[in-house]
Amino acid sequence: MSRVISLTRRDLLGLFVSPVAWVIIFVFLLVMGLTFHLSLLGVDGDLRQLVAATYGGLVFWFMMLVIPPLVAMRALAEERRLGSLEMLMTTGVSDAAVVIAKWLATWVFFLFLWICLLPLWALLSTVGQVDLGALFSAHLGVALVGAGFCSTGILASAVTSHPLASAALAIALNMGLFLIHWLRFLYQPGDLQLRWIDHFSAVHHLGDELTRGIFDLRIPVWWGTFTILMLFVTTKVLERRRW
Amino acid sequence: MIEVESLSMSFGTRRALEAISFQVPAGSVTGFLGPNGAGKTTTLRVLTTWLLPDPGTVTLVVDGVDLLRQPQQACRRIGSVPELAPMPSELRVVEYLQFRARLKGISHSKISTELQRVLEEVDASEVLRRRIGTLSQGYRQRVSLADALIGNPPVLLLDEPTRGLDPRQVTHFRQLVDRLRGDHTILLSSHVLGEVEQICDRICMISEGRVCLEEDRGAWTERLATAGSIRLEVAGVVESIEKELATIAGVREVMADGSGWLIRSDTDVRQQIGTMARQKGWTLLELRRDPATLESLFLQLTVSGVAS
Numbered sequence: 348m349s350r351v352i353s354l355t356r357r358d359l360l361g362l363f364v365s366p367v368a369w370v371i372i373f374v375f376l377l378v379m380g381l382t383f384h385l386s387l388l389g390v391d392g393d394l395r396q397l398v399a400a401t402y403g404g405l406v407f408w409f410m411m412l413v414i415p416p417l418v419a420m421r422a423l424a425e426e427r428r429l430g431s432l433e434m435l436m437t438t439g440v441s442d443a444a445v446v447i448a449k450w451l452a453t454w455v456f457f458l459f460l461w462i463c464l465l466p467l468w469a470l471l472s473t474v475g476q477v478d479l480g481a482l483f484s485a486h487l488g489v490a491l492v493g494a495g496f497c498s499t500g501i502l503a504s505a506v507t508s509h510p511l512a513s514a515a516l517a518i519a520l521n522m523g524l525f526l527i528h529w530l531r532f533l534y535q536p537g538d539l540q541l542r543w544i545d546h547f548s549a550v551h552h553l554g555d556e557l558t559r560g561i562f563d564l565r566i567p568v569w570w571g572t573f574t575i576l577m578l579f580v581t582t583k584v585l586e587r588r589r590w
Numbered sequence: 591m592i593e594v595e596s597l598s599m600s601f602g603t604r605r606a607l608e609a610i611s612f613q614v615p616a617g618s619v620t621g622f623l624g625p626n627g628a629g630k631t632t633t634l635r636v637l638t639t640w641l642l643p644d645p646g647t648v649t650l651v652v653d654g655v656d657l658l659r660q661p662q663q664a665c666r667r668i669g670s671v672p673e674l675a676p677m678p679s680e681l682r683v684v685e686y687l688q689f690r691a692r693l694k695g696i697s698h699s700k701i702s703t704e705l706q707r708v709l710e711e712v713d714a715s716e717v718l719r720r721r722i723g724t725l726s727q728g729y730r731q732r733v734s735l736a737d738a739l740i741g742n743p744p745v746l747l748l749d750e751p752t753r754g755l756d757p758r759q760v761t762h763f764r765q766l767v768d769r770l771r772g773d774h775t776i777l778l779s780s781h782v783l784g785e786v787e788q789i790c791d792r793i794c795m796i797s798e799g800r801v802c803l804e805e806d807r808g809a810w811t812e813r814l815a816t817a818g819s820i821r822l823e824v825a826g827v828v829e830s831i832e833k834e835l836a837t838i839a840g841v842r843e844v845m846a847d848g849s850g851w852l853i854r855s856d857t858d859v860r861q862q863i864g865t866m867a868r869q870k871g872w873t874l875l876e877l878r879r880d881p882a883t884l885e886s887l888f889l890q891l892t893v894s895g896v897a898s
Contacts, residue, residue, distance in 0.1 A: 353692040437638040439666040
């Protein structure tokens with residue numbers, strides 16, 4: 348466990364000294380700040396609608412789909428390319444510990460971005476009544492879906508040695524989880540199929556339920572399982588590519 | 591001790607190692623030699639558990655731990671200096687070594703003592719607070735060596751450890767290896783044959799993925815002594831001198847060499863040549879023994895690929 352913490356701290360430090368990370372932080376805050384402002388104008392003063400308006404639009408989903416792969420793209424791919432992965436993995440640290448630490452660092456960085464938006468909500472709550480329940484569950488949703496999207500980013504980073512290829516692959520995977528939601532519009536699925544589509548749909552979990560303050564235990568179970576599965580596959584990929 | 595038996599390794603269809611076997615006795619310093627592409631780095635990477643050998647590899651034991659069955663336990667007994675050790679340039683030396691110490695399971699309370707010890711060992715205490723990105727190649731190499739020494743592992747695998755060091759640092763490195771000898775089993779891959787000749791107790795030479803020589807110092811010194819040549823030059827033109835010299839017991843080969851001849855023999859035959867010259871009335875201009883060097887042995891074995 349202490350090795351996982353050491354590795355996570357090291358990776359987080361590596362992220363915060365990388366110029367790419369600061370570009371991501373800048374763009375994220377700029378775009379989400381604008382989205383927040385436009386949503387505020389759009390809900391016409393009804394602050395109860397603001398959470399769903401901010402955490403459900405296309406810009407929000409763009410951030411959700413693209414940011415984790417960009418943060419995770421260097422995690423394993425860059426280390427392998429530079430040769431530092433070999434030095435890391437020949438110290439007796441298990442493959443699983445390395446994968447968990449890389450994912451954890453990516454996820455913590457991703458959460459940091461969203462935490463940076465909280466002062467906006469705090470400021471707003473001084474002048475009106477924000478739906479705190481919906482805000483909390485929306486952030487829980489961001490954390491859960493983000494954990495899943497970060498895990499696909501780490502998996503893609505294990506598959507290739509090129510960070511940009513890794514980011515492209517992870518965005519494609521995340522996009523798949525996003526687009527599943529719209530299968531219902533391509534044909535007329537039956538009730539059972541519709542339930543399966545909803546199970547796999549990130550939009551359904553986060554956009555339709557959590558941002559409206561509806562908490563269903565199946566959502567954390569689904570995203571937790573998905574994240575663990577992705578990390579397990581990443582460990583196997585790493586083992587295979589290494590040996 | 592390191593025991594390797596029938597180690598094979600392939601990359602796709604290319605065989606990098608062909609069932610090589612060798613031993614590094616406990617406490618010894620073994621030079622691992624071979625031309626580029628011979629398989630030295632691949633062997634070291636298998637020993638650090640980074641690469642899994644082909645099925646059929648019989649034994650891979652490091653300090654009594656089976657590397658194939660317990661890779662994590664085995665690599666905790668190994669300190670390695672890779673050929674090109676990439677280190678995070680943004681970190682200070684102390685931060686990097688603290689991180690490495692934590693990964694190697696050194697307890698928090700012992701880390702600073704351990705870092706002080708390894709940095710003193712490699713004579714790099716003065717760069718403790720410097721950023722790795724600002725270090726010279728020599729210091730980077732020493733930091734990498736300090737990293738390998740963290741936790742006092744019984745086995746050290748050093749891949750070109752003196753690359754980038756200046757002559758003073760190379761001398762210091764030799765002294766360091768001398769201090770480590772006995773307590774550590776060291777496998778040292780190097781192209782600097784003079785260095786290997788000076789510091790190694792044993793050599794293992796590989797070529798094209800096969801071991802072509804594995805000998806301790808006594809055996810290779812004797813091999814060099816007998817593998818030398820004798821140079822002879824006499825005044826005037828002497829008919830059939832090559833045939834005459836070939837009749838001397840122990841002479842293997844006589845070759846013309848400019849104005850004289852090179853004689854290869856199993857023993858030192860200078861006395862017999864001198865006697866023959868006196869009997870035949872040759873006027874000796876030169877009769878000199880040129881001992882073989884590790885370099886000439888290296889060139890001979892790695893070209894032919896087979897130990898005589």
